[in-house]
Amino acid sequence: MNRMEYMEILLAQLRRVTPSEREAIRQEIDGHMEDHICSLLELGYDEELAEERTMARMGDPAEAGQELNKQYPLHWLILSRVAVTLTIILCLQAMLGVGILFHARDSILTRLNPPDDSALDKTHATEEVDLRLGVGNDILRITRVSTGEKNGYHVAEVRLCNYNRIPFGIATETLINHIIPENQRGEARDAFERGGSFGGSFGADEGRLYTDILPGDTYITLRYDAFGEQFDLQIPLPEEVEP
Amino acid sequence: MKRRIWTRKRKALSLTAVTLVLFFLFQYTYGICLMHPVQARWEAEQFYGCGSTERICHVWDGAVGQHVTLSSNEHALLLIGTYSTLSGWSCRDRDAVDCSEAAPLYGGTLRLSDGAVEDVVYAYGQVNDAAIDKIQLSFCFAANETAPTETHIYLTDAEDWHEHNGQRYFLLRSDALMPAYAPLNGRPYQINQGMVWDCTLTALNQYGTVLAEIKT
Numbered sequence: 001m002n003r004m005e006y007m008e009i010l011l012a013q014l015r016r017v018t019p020s021e022r023e024a025i026r027q028e029i030d031g032h033m034e035d036h037i038c039s040l041l042e043l044g045y046d047e048e049l050a051e052e053r054t055m056a057r058m059g060d061p062a063e064a065g066q067e068l069n070k071q072y073p074l075h076w077l078i079l080s081r082v083a084v085t086l087t088i089i090l091c092l093q094a095m096l097g098v099g100i101l102f103h104a105r106d107s108i109l110t111r112l113n114p115p116d117d118s119a120l121d122k123t124h125a126t127e128e129v130d131l132r133l134g135v136g137n138d139i140l141r142i143t144r145v146s147t148g149e150k151n152g153y154h155v156a157e158v159r160l161c162n163y164n165r166i167p168f169g170i171a172t173e174t175l176i177n178h179i180i181p182e183n184q185r186g187e188a189r190d191a192f193e194r195g196g197s198f199g200g201s202f203g204a205d206e207g208r209l210y211t212d213i214l215p216g217d218t219y220i221t222l223r224y225d226a227f228g229e230q231f232d233l234q235i236p237l238p239e240e241v242e243p
Numbered sequence: 244m245k246r247r248i249w250t251r252k253r254k255a256l257s258l259t260a261v262t263l264v265l266f267f268l269f270q271y272t273y274g275i276c277l278m279h280p281v282q283a284r285w286e287a288e289q290f291y292g293c294g295s296t297e298r299i300c301h302v303w304d305g306a307v308g309q310h311v312t313l314s315s316n317e318h319a320l321l322l323i324g325t326y327s328t329l330s331g332w333s334c335r336d337r338d339a340v341d342c343s344e345a346a347p348l349y350g351g352t353l354r355l356s357d358g359a360v361e362d363v364v365y366a367y368g369q370v371n372d373a374a375i376d377k378i379q380l381s382f383c384f385a386a387n388e389t390a391p392t393e394t395h396i397y398l399t400d401a402e403d404w405h406e407h408n409g410q411r412y413f414l415l416r417s418d419a420l421m422p423a424y425a426p427l428n429g430r431p432y433q434i435n436q437g438m439v440w441d442c443t444l445t446a447l448n449q450y451g452t453v454l455a456e457i458k459t
Contacts, residue, residue, distance in 0.1 A: 172292030
């Protein structure tokens with residue numbers, strides 16, 4: 001029996017191994033035999049005898065193969081295959097649901113670059129602010145306060161957005177809609193634009209709130225009372241400059 | 244350099260770890276791969292910002308292929324319809340009611356759809372007045388703008404309600420299945436959603452006297 005035949009008998013006992021594992025085992029055993037043969041050659045053995053002694057030292061190839069086979073239990077192979085299959089399915093689902101990533105995008109963008117534009121017909125005064133308030137799971141962020149004209153009314157406009165405290169979390173969609181903007185006299189007008197959103201995204205919500213004011217008003221109040229959460233937030237108005 | 248040979252066990256555990264990381268990442272960022280309906284409820288709680296709720300009752304509605312779950316906490320009532328897809332559990336139809344104050348009756352309605360063929364209307368609520376013995380749900384429905392109006396009325400008795408932490412809750416299903424979409428102008432591919440309006444919940448005592456009314 002030569003080295004090649006020895007290897008074939010040993011590998012024939014490995015019934016539960018994959019082709020790559022079989023190749024790795026072949027290389028490993030071949031390497032061991034090669035090292036041992038080289039050692040014997042250095043000691044003065046001739047090549048044929050060195051190979052014969054090496055195979056004798058390795059033992060019966062069938063027995064060695066059977067012992068080796070036990071080192072490759074089938075359940076770990078099944079677990080690997082299941083894990084690979086599930087990973088492929090997950091990646092396919094992620095690719096199919098790539099639109100959902102807009103939620104994640106909005107969640108991040110609103111944190112880094114919150115909307116702060118104004119939609120007044122005519123602006124009298126405007127001020128960039130950065131007021132943050134924790135409301136339940138969310139952070140409510142006010143980015144701009146303006147005064148001016150809207151639909152023929154003298155109004156204060158508050159630009160605001162909200163997002164979950166945890167990045168990628170779902171933003172409360174009803175938060176802004178539950179806020180009532182009141183002027184200094186405690187009046188709230190509902191005829192103006194309220195709320196708004198990032199095209200139905202759950203990652204963040206944004207909107208503008210309006211309430212009518214009188215010249216000389218210095219603040220408005222945002223009132224919120226929903227699902228056990230309450231706040232009254234007084235927001236100073238920017239000083240209007242006489243035209 | 245000698246190449247490191249991974250054992251089968253080590254390889255299997257590493258791949259499983261990668262799969263689990265991806266799984267939780269996609270659950271978190273995409274909201275997909277939800278393995279249990281309760282995760283869809285958690286999403287709805289976040290959506291309404293109503294805080295964590297406890298399940299009151301749960302029914303399977305085969306007509307629309309959804310699990311209907313009523314849950315509540317001190318300040319909110321939440322009704323959701325969840326269904327299973329290849330991407331895990333999902334929630335399409337949901338509604339929440341703020342019940343922070345001490346009103347005799349809190350309630351809402353939710354139209355559940357299977358997304359294609361039929362819809363049902365659910366009414367749900369919390370009854371705080373011990374004198375309330377019955378709840379009546381009434382609503383108008385028309386399959387499309389030219390179809391005749393149908394008025395539907397349903398009644399639920401106190402004995403069918405659920406008790407949880409000393410509170411009484413009801414969940415009422417309208418038996419009528421309504422077409423979710425109706426053909427428009429005889430063209431089956433151009434569709435118009437059926438309409439439901441004037442949804443009213445009326446609380447009655449044992450003598451039939453109206454004690455409270457909610458328009459949803």
